[in-house]
């Protein structure tokens with residue numbers, strides 16, 4: 239592994255012995271043996287159980303709750319309703335930042351969506367709390383629910399995603415269409431999806447006076463701590479959050495949710511520790527979702543097959559009381575080099591919970607439409623869809639004009655196509671059959687996701703016994719932070735990974751920034767890297783200023799840290815161990831600090847994205863319409879890969895979600911009642927092993943010196959992008975039928991109009 243140029247840290251740390259190794263998860267044995275303690279595994283003495291009662295209507299008022307009946311249950315201790323819930327220091331309907339959502343904390347009898355919490359029953363046992371909640375028998379004053387993309391009048395929201403402009407134009411799109419020799423217009427729809435992490439939102443809370451301790455899954459410990467501090471009117475340092483393991487998050491654990499806060503309020507009310515765990519169906523409402531979209535794309539090309547105009551309009555939904563707007567059209571900002579690009583978002587307000595970030599928000603929904611439309615345009619041009627993409631992919635970011643820091647996308651197309659065998663693909667649809675007579679189709683989709691960074695901090699310690707400690711309040715929702723971050727820590731300290739104690743997952747450690755936006759390894763990794771460099775710098779200063787050290791006066795020659803020793807860079811025979819340096823200085827340990835954050839100069843100069851190309855094969859029964867994905871190959875360039883095993887796992891997981899997006903996942907909302915009709919994993923379909931026989935992720939080598947000193951981009955979300963389009967394009971290639979409503983199901987294939 240070559241040494242890298244360090245732009246943000248001292249120049250005497252050498253990387254390579256731990257970074258880049260395909261280590262298995264260091265927490266794997268804990269997890270498979272059940273020893274890993276998830277939030278709901280905690281049972282402090284005297285703990286009570288809380289169960290939510292949720293609304294069965296989507297809009298109206300709760301007019302009656304039979305609190306008396308619930309309290310009459312022998313196990314029930316307390317029933318929390320709007321009438322008696324503890325006061326809060328902040329109105330839950332107040333919102334002061336895009337990273338804060340309005341919460342339903344029993345502030346009134348108003349119902350704004352189905353499955354909204356309307357009461358909390360606290361009891362000696364889970365069974366008693368569940369029975370107590372059933373005894374509440376709520377009565378409602380119901381108003382008609384407004385559900386779906388046409389439910390109310392549309393408007394252009396002031397901002398989409400997290401503070402993006404709703405409307406963007408570059409160049410003159412109408413002039414672009416006027417100059418086009420061919421053009422298409424097509425409308426696509428994507429279905430609502432609910433984050434269905436294996437672990438539902440869960441919380442165990444305990445108050446000790448004005449000190450709060452909670453066990454709850456969180457993708458963002460510092461944000462959660464700050465939000466709770468505001469709501470309960472206490473200082474953040476009185477709030478201790480433990481979140482060592484998350485059973486998935488996908489964005490819905492990025493901000494603390496209403497039900498989690500209700501668990502804390504319940505504990506305050508009864509003065510005892512309280513556990514609250516959402517049931518699966520309760521996940522379909524108060525903890526976010528991906529809103530449906532309707533996207534219209536118009537594309538124009540000239541005689542040479544080059545894009546002259548790209549117009550991408552999205553309609554989406556948000557709740558009646560808060561703002562999150564899926565930024566789907568923004569997917570058209572970064573991929574294809576159209577002379578002119580216009581994007582627009584509009585929204586309608588509906589009676590659902592507030593949507594939020596869900597794995598690749600915007601890029602996932604937007605790329606499904608964009609990649610389908612690009613495929614349709616290629617077909618109109620009579621071109622192979624890969625050749626069409628190679629002709630049109632952007633070498634500078636189209637919307638900003640900033641250069642990409644690499645041209646790795648071409649390599650992704652080449653390596654993916656070679657591995658998949660794309661070369662032998664017939665141009666026309668419905669040309670391939672397997673030996674059972676099933677129609678076979680091959681499709682491609684381009685993947686892209688921005689290389690983001692938040693801000694994070696870490697503390698590093700070297701001890702006189704030669705071991706190291708790295709402290710950072712990072713979050714592992716399954717992606718492998720417990721493994722990848724210690725790999726970076728070990729290299730930053732010049733130690734083997736086994737010599738570094740890695741402390742993480744609690745709010746009293748330095749803020750690592752949120753595990754979201756595919757930015758965690760870059761952000762937390764750079765904080766760790768810089769903390770390690772800081773402590774090594776201090777150690778080197780001790781040695782090079784001490785005339786008893788063989789490193790005395792190393793000066794401009796510099797010092798290298800490796801294997802628990804410092805060496806002169808120009809003469810590796812001259813050096814000494816960390817232990818010797820600290821012992822001679824009489825120090826039991828030495829400590830350093832580091833921050834990880836994006837470089838603003840680099841960010842304003844370069845466009846920063848990870849890229850990929852996904853190839854999919856599907857087989858379709860020509861009579862029954864049954865579809866199966868039989869092969870997916872994705873090639874991805876995402877900067878420096880810290881742990882290829884974990885990265886492949888992330889990318890394959892993302893591509894499987896792409897398959898799910900294309901063929902399975904669909905929260906069905908009843909338009910009359912406003913209720914989700916399939917709030918369970920039996921009817922809310924996601925692909926199981928039998929649905930996805932072979933998925934392969936190729937890691938394309940990429941050295942990007944601009945994103946950060948370690949060259950890390952993200953891999954958490956990019957796998958979802960492009961892959962759904964690849965599957966849809968493969969279905970078209972198999973059948974000649976273009977379906978534009980997702981998920982593509984066999985009824986829609988047999989009756990494309992439906």
Ligand code: MOS
Pocket residue numbers: 457487488489490492595596597598599753754755756
């Ligand atoms: Mo993600 S949707 O940034 O957890």
